[in-house]
Amino acid sequence: ETGVTQTPRHLVMGMTNKKSLKCEQHLGHNAMYWYKQSAKKPLELMFVYSLEERVENNSVPSRFSPECPNSSHLFLHLHTLQPEDSALYLCASSQDGDPLYQQFFGPGTRLTVL
Amino acid sequence: AQSVTQPDIHITVSEGASLELRCNYSYGATPYLFWYVQSPGQGLQLLLKYFSGDTLVQGIKGFEAEFKRSQSSFNLRKPSVHWSDAAEYFCAVGLQTGANNLFFGTGTRLTVIP
Numbered sequence: 001e002t003g004v005t006q007t008p009r010h011l012v013m014g015m016t017n018k019k020s021l022k023c024e025q026h027l028g029h030n031a032m033y034w035y036k037q038s039a040k041k042p043l044e045l046m047f048v049y050s051l052e053e054r055v056e057n058n059s060v061p062s063r064f065s066p067e068c069p070n071s072s073h074l075f076l077h078l079h080t081l082q083p084e085d086s087a088l089y090l091c092a093s094s095q096d097g098d099p100l101y102q103q104f105f106g107p108g109t110r111l112t113v114l
Numbered sequence: 115a116q117s118v119t120q121p122d123i124h125i126t127v128s129e130g131a132s133l134e135l136r137c138n139y140s141y142g143a144t145p146y147l148f149w150y151v152q153s154p155g156q157g158l159q160l161l162l163k164y165f166s167g168d169t170l171v172q173g174i175k176g177f178e179a180e181f182k183r184s185q186s187s188f189n190l191r192k193p194s195v196h197w198s199d200a201a202e203y204f205c206a207v208g209l210q211t212g213a214n215n216l217f218f219g220t221g222t223r224l225t226v227i228p
Contacts, residue, residue: 004157042118043158043204043218056215090157100146100165105157105217 002026004106006091012112015081021109023074023091029104031097032074034066037088037108046091050097051068116141119182123205125193128227134221135190136172137205146208149179153201161203164188169217176201187226 004025013019025032034046048056049068063085065077074091088110092103117140117184127133134143146165150158169181179190188205202223206216 040220042220043206043216044219044226045215048215092157102160102163105150105159107155 003053004091004093004104007026008105008109009107010110013078013081013097014114015083018077018079021076023090023106025072025093025104027093027104029093029095030071030099031094032068032071033076033078033092033103035092036073037090043090048097050082054096083113086111116140116209116217118204118217118219119203119204120222122222123220124223124225126225126227129197130194133173133192133195133199133224135203135224137188137190137219138186139188139205139207140186141207144183147179147181148189148206148208149173149177150204151201152204158204161190165194175219195226197226197228
């Protein structure tokens with residue numbers, strides 16, 4: 001595997017389910033990110049981790065819970081989601097949390113909440 | 115607050131024709147500027163970036179962009195479009211301080227016709 005991988009690629013869940021999205025980067029980076037991409041809206045940054053510590057949380061509802069156990073892995077735990085949470089969730093990584101460093105994106109997980 | 119505007123939601127061009135995608139930003143200082151491309155089912159791929167120096171930057175796949183401070187613009191250009199360029203294009207602003215946050219526009223979808 002190379003680059004940034006995300007699993008699953010597609011997920012359908014009910015509002016009472018609990019599921020997790022997984023992201024793995026094979027680039028030796030120290031910073032990882034979760035973004036939400038909804039139709040006709042700008043990409044929204046949800047969480048930023050640098051050296052496995054959360055450094056940014058853009059007022060995301062508590063039904064989204066991130067976890068970064070090490071610099072290569074990032075999870076997004078989901079529970080009691082709403083239909084408006086249906087979107088493409090993108091993971092990214094960069095060498096460092098500094099803005100100079102390019103972010104590399106995974107292919108995303110297409111989430112549908114019924 | 116910083117923002118990015120991509121005024122064209124959808125553009126159609128003929129193969130071989132030239133292309134210009136518009137991007138305007140609002141930010142109090144000179145930002146870092148990026149163009150990303152997203153093909154169907156794929157994550158975002160960086161085309162080019164501007165941090166400082168020469169205001170005309172060259173990117174991958176024959177793309178270039180020009181930073182115009184007086185117009186707060188960073189338009190993307192390509193002299194001759196190929197069918198494989200059909201995708202969604204995102205302009206993004208990065209802040210020079212703080213965490214590696216990217217603020218994205220809503221994207222421009224490019225259709226290429228034979």
